[in-house]
Amino acid sequence: MNILSFSGFIPEQICDTVRFIRHPGQRSIAHYCGYAADFISRVLDDDSIDGCVFPRTCDSTRVLESYLAGSGKFVHRLHVPARRDGLAVAYLAERIKGYQKAVEAHYGVTLDNVPQRGELVNERNAAVARLYGALPELSFGAYIDMLHAMLQRPLAEQTVPDTLPASAGGKPVYLVGSTMCSAGLASAIEEAGMNIVGDRLTESKRLFSAPPVSAKGDIYENIAASMLHNRTSPTQNDFDSILQEDLAEIKSKGVLGVIFVTQKYCEPYDYLYSVYKKALDKLSVPALRLTLTDSTDGRRFDAAIETFADIL
C-alpha cells in the first residue's frame, strides 16, 4: 500500500501515506496550478504509487478526480468542509470514516490502530512545534528539508531531531504559502542575509498547530475537530483569523518582511495576498511575492530576494 496524499488535509491517523512534495511532471492544464498538475503526473507515472487521496479545497483540487479516475489505482477524494463549525466537524468525521472504509475495501486490510496513530501524530507534532519554537536560532532550510523527508516515511518511523544546524542569523522574515515545494528557495533566502523566523506553511505551522487528538470519545470526531482547528489554509475561508494570527506572530517576533511563495494560478493564496498585503502595508512591513510555475520550479529568485533583503 503506497498512497500518495495531496496535502495536510488528509488525516494521518487513518493510515500511512506518502506526502506529495514535488514531481517533474510534464502535464500542464490550462490555468490550473502546476502543483496539482504534477500530483496528477506522479500518480499516473510512478509505478511505486498504487493509490492517491486528495481533498476538494480549491478549484485545482476540484478537478483531480476527473484526471485520475481512470488510472486503475486507488483514487479517493476526501471532501473537507468549507466551514469549521460543529456541523462541519460531524460531517468531516463521517467522511474520514468513509476514507478508512475505502482504503480497507481496496487494499483488503483492517485499519484498527487509529487511536494509537493519533497518539503518534500528537507526539510528532509536539516535537515539530518545539523545533519551530527554536527557529530563530535554527536554519529554516534544514528545518523544511527535515520535514519533507519526514513526511515521506511511515508514521511510526517519523523522527524529529532535537536540534538542527544553526541559523546564520540575519533580518527576520516570515514565510507564507502552501507547500514549500521549491528546493533551495529557503536557502536562497538565508544566503541573502535573511532569517526565516516563522511561517504558515502546510507542512510546518499548519501541521503542528492541529490540536492534539484525544483517544477518548469519538475518535473520528476528534480527528475532524483537530483538522478543522489548526492554523487554517485560505481554502477554509477564514481570512480574518489568518490575518489575526499571523500579524500577532509577525509583531511578536519583530519580523521585518514577509515572503509570499505561491503557485501560479493558485487563487486561494492570490485572494489572501490581496488582503494580507494591505494589512502589512498598514504595519509598514514590506512583502515580497514569488510565484512558482510548478512543484519543481527550482528558480532561486536571487535578484528579487537580494533586492528585498536590501530594502529590509
Add this chain to the structure above:
Amino acid sequence: MGQSSIQLQAKLMREYYRDFSKYAKGKLPARKTAWVTAFTPVEILEALDIQYIYPESYAAVIAASGQEQTVLEESERQELCRDCCSYACCIEGTLALEAGPRGLPPRPDVLIATNNQCNTLPNWWNILAERYGVPLIVLDYPGEAAEREMAYEYVIAQHRDLIEKMEALSGNKLDMDRLAQLIENSRASVAAWRRVTDLLAERDIEPTLLFDGISFLITHRCKPETAALYEVMEEEFSQTPPADESKPRLFWLGYPLWYHEKRYMPELLGECRISGSNYITWWSLDYDGDTPMEQLFSAYNYTFLNLKQETKDARLSEDIRRSGAVGAVTLHNKSCKCDFVSARNIPIPQAELEIDMIDRTFLDEGRARRQMEALLESICAG
C-alpha cells in the same frame, strides 16, 4: 397587446439596478441586503424579505458596458492578481474606484457564498468580508462527492442555520407556505426557460438573446415575472423561421463573452450557427422532492458544476446530441477553470480557444481564427 420580451427584460433590469446610482452616492438600502453567489438558495432570502445582490452579474454588466479594462487595472493596483476570476477582479476594481456603469451595489449586511459552482467564490467573498467588515456565511455543498443521505443531512442543517441567521437579520419569521410558493415560482421559471432553450436548435434565433435572457433566471428566478417573461420569449421564438439547415451546427461550450456585443464570436464562425450551449442550461435547477427543504437541497447540491465527471459527461453529451451540433467551440476560460475541465470528454470535434469572459485582451484573435478554420475544415471534411 402585451409587452415584448425586450420591454419586459428592460423593466426587470431597471428595477434591479434602480438605486445603484444612489447607492454610489452613499444611500443605504431600505431593506437588509445580502450579496450572494449565483447558486445561493435565494428563495429563503426572498421569503424573509431580504434584498439579494449578485456581484457576478454586475461584473458581466460592467464588461458589457466596455469599462472592464479600467476596473481590471484598478483591481491589480489593489493587489488582486489578474489570474483570478475576472468577475472578482472587475468588482474589486469597481468598489475601489467607487464607480460603476450603473453606480454601485448597496452596502451588504451579510455575505453569502456557496461552493456549488467553484471554490473561487468563497475565497472572493472573503476579500469582500474584509472590505465591509460584515459576516460571511459559506454554504458548503458536497454535490455528488458524498452519498445522498449524508449530503442531505449536512446541507439541510446548513440551510436551517442560514434560515435562523437570516431571521435574526431581517427580524422576520420564515413562512413555509411562502417558501413553497417561491420554489414553485422557481420551478415555473426553469420549466419555461427549458422550453425557450429547446428552440435554439431548430429556429433561427440569435444566441445573444439566450445568453442575455438567462440572466433573469439567475437574478430573478423565484419571482413570478420571470416565468412570464420566458413565456413571452417562447412565443416570440416559436414564430421565428426555422433555422437554415444548410449551416453546420456548433455547440458553444463555455461562458458568453460579456464584452462582446453578441456575447459570442459570429465573425469567426463562418457559415456555421450556434445550436446549443451548456451555459444556458446551468440554472435549470431540479427542485426535486416533497418538501421545500428537500427541494432546495436537490436544486443547490446538484448544480452542474458540482456533479461527478461522468454525470457531467453524460449530461453534456445529451445536450450536444439534442442540439444536433457537429462541432464545438470550447472555451479555455482564464477565469473559470471548472467550466473548461467539465467539458474535457466531449464526443465531437472542437476548437479550444483561450479566452476570458470579461477581459477582451486575453483573446489572440489570429490564433482563434486559425483554430476555428481548422475546426470548420474538419467538420466539412467529415
